[in-house]
Amino acid sequence: MNHNPFEEWLFEDQLTLEERTQLNVHLKECASCRALSAAxxxxxxxxxxxxPVSPAAGFxxxxxxxxxxxxxxxxxKQVRLLFILLAxxxxxxxxxxxxxxxxxxxxxxxxxxxxxxxxxxxxERTIIIxxxxxxxxxxxxxxxxxxMWVVVMANAAFWMAFWSxxxxxxxxxxxxxx
Amino acid sequence: xxxxxxxxxNNFTQIxxxxxxxxxxxxxxxLGDPSDAEDASQETFWKAYRxxxxxxxxxxxxxWLLSIAAHHCIDELRKxxxxxxxxxxxxxxxxPDQAPLPESMVSTNLENEQLRCLLTKLQxxxxxxxxxxxxxxxxxxxxxxxxxxxxxxxxxxLFRARKLLASAWQRQQGESTADIRRQHxxxxx
Numbered sequence: 001m002n003h004n005p006f007e008e009w010l011f012e013d014q015l016t017l018e019e020r021t022q023l024n025v026h027l028k029e030c031a032s033c034r035a036l037s038a039a040x041x042x043x044x045x046x047x048x049x050x051x052p053v054s055p056a057a058g059f060x061x062x063x064x065x066x067x068x069x070x071x072x073x074x075x076x077k078q079v080r081l082l083f084i085l086l087a088x089x090x091x092x093x094x095x096x097x098x099x100x101x102x103x104x105x106x107x108x109x110x111x112x113x114x115x116x117x118x119x120x121x122x123x124e125r126t127i128i129i130x131x132x133x134x135x136x137x138x139x140x141x142x143x144x145x146x147x148m149w150v151v152v153m154a155n156a157a158f159w160m161a162f163w164s165x166x167x168x169x170x171x172x173x174x175x176x177x178x
Numbered sequence: 179x180x181x182x183x184x185x186x187x188n189n190f191t192q193i194x195x196x197x198x199x200x201x202x203x204x205x206x207x208x209l210g211d212p213s214d215a216e217d218a219s220q221e222t223f224w225k226a227y228r229x230x231x232x233x234x235x236x237x238x239x240x241x242w243l244l245s246i247a248a249h250h251c252i253d254e255l256r257k258x259x260x261x262x263x264x265x266x267x268x269x270x271x272x273x274p275d276q277a278p279l280p281e282s283m284v285s286t287n288l289e290n291e292q293l294r295c296l297l298t299k300l301q302x303x304x305x306x307x308x309x310x311x312x313x314x315x316x317x318x319x320x321x322x323x324x325x326x327x328x329x330x331x332x333x334x335x336l337f338r339a340r341k342l343l344a345s346a347w348q349r350q351q352g353e354s355t356a357d358i359r360r361q362h363x364x365x366x367x
Binding site for chain 2: 007008010011012013035036039040042043044046047048049050052053054055056059060062063064066068070071092
């Protein structure tokens with residue numbers, strides 16, 4: 001006997017009235033499909049009637065203790081990482097100081113003072129640049145015509161909108177975590 | 179249900195207290211072992227705690243937790259499958275005591291054991307879908323959301339799982355009937 005499509009229909013959620021009637025007629029004639037239907041009903045009953053199982057008492061306390069341990073371990077790991085980074089940076093600085101001193105025939109103190117001098121010089125330059133920008137920003141707005149401002153601002157708004165849209169698109173692609 | 183948007187360990191402990199039973203039940207049904215289920219549910223809550231900023235408060239918190247638990251269990255089952263070969267080598271040592279259990283215990287655990295055996299026949303994803311449908315009465319949409327599947331994929335998984343469970347049940351019943359028949363047959367010397 002041909003059991004198709006009745007074998008499939010036994011496990012379908014939504015059957016039309018006609019399909020249901022055909023299935024019932026087939027079930028009356030076919031012992032094999034009748035047995036499969038009974039097995040399906042029995043497994044559904046078993047699944048529906050089975051009570052949920054609970055963990056041993058004190059689950060929340062055990063979790064809290066595990067979470068505390070894990071948090072402490074993570075903090076320790078972060079501190080260790082920070083220490084390694086700082087130590088590597090210090091080691092690299094000292095090594096480069098010694099190497100510069102060795103290859104440039106200057107004393108370590110001379111190289112060190114040179115580094116400090118350059119750093120101070122860099123900071124001084126940065127401050128000057130910031131002050132110049134501030135000056136330009138306070139003076140320029142009154143020198144540029146209004147129409148020019150409209151064009152510049154419209155351009156900026158367009159590119160900002162374009163940029164935000166692309167960022168949103170990319171981030172929505174990654175938002176797949178439950 | 180507690181509405182918490184930002185979370186610290188104390189707040190989250192309350193969430194664990196309110197939701198640990200359904201999460202544990204899902205892990206137990208997925209993995210079939212109380213100790214593994216305990217580990218998996220603890221890990222589920224830890225993952226949820228670490229990623230709480232990703233939780234969308236418009237969704238049900240329990241559904242979100244069940245989703246994390248289901249994915250964790252599916253990963254565990256896949257890892258186990260990969261380890262099967264090495265475990266098989268020591269199967270004789272690992273197998274539990276085969277001595278018969280007392281009759282009262284057997285009758286109490288029979289349905290649970292039958293269910294556990296049946297569920298092991300299913301693929302991890304199908305198993306998760308069936309558990310979510312029968313124990314948590316989640317709709318196709320909710321199951322799809324939990325397992326990151328389309329509604330049609332959920333429907334086809336549930337269909338496949340039901341069919342497989344029915345066939346496995348038939349086989350199981352056939353085997354036990356044959357066993358009983360064999361026991362009642364007169365021993366030929």
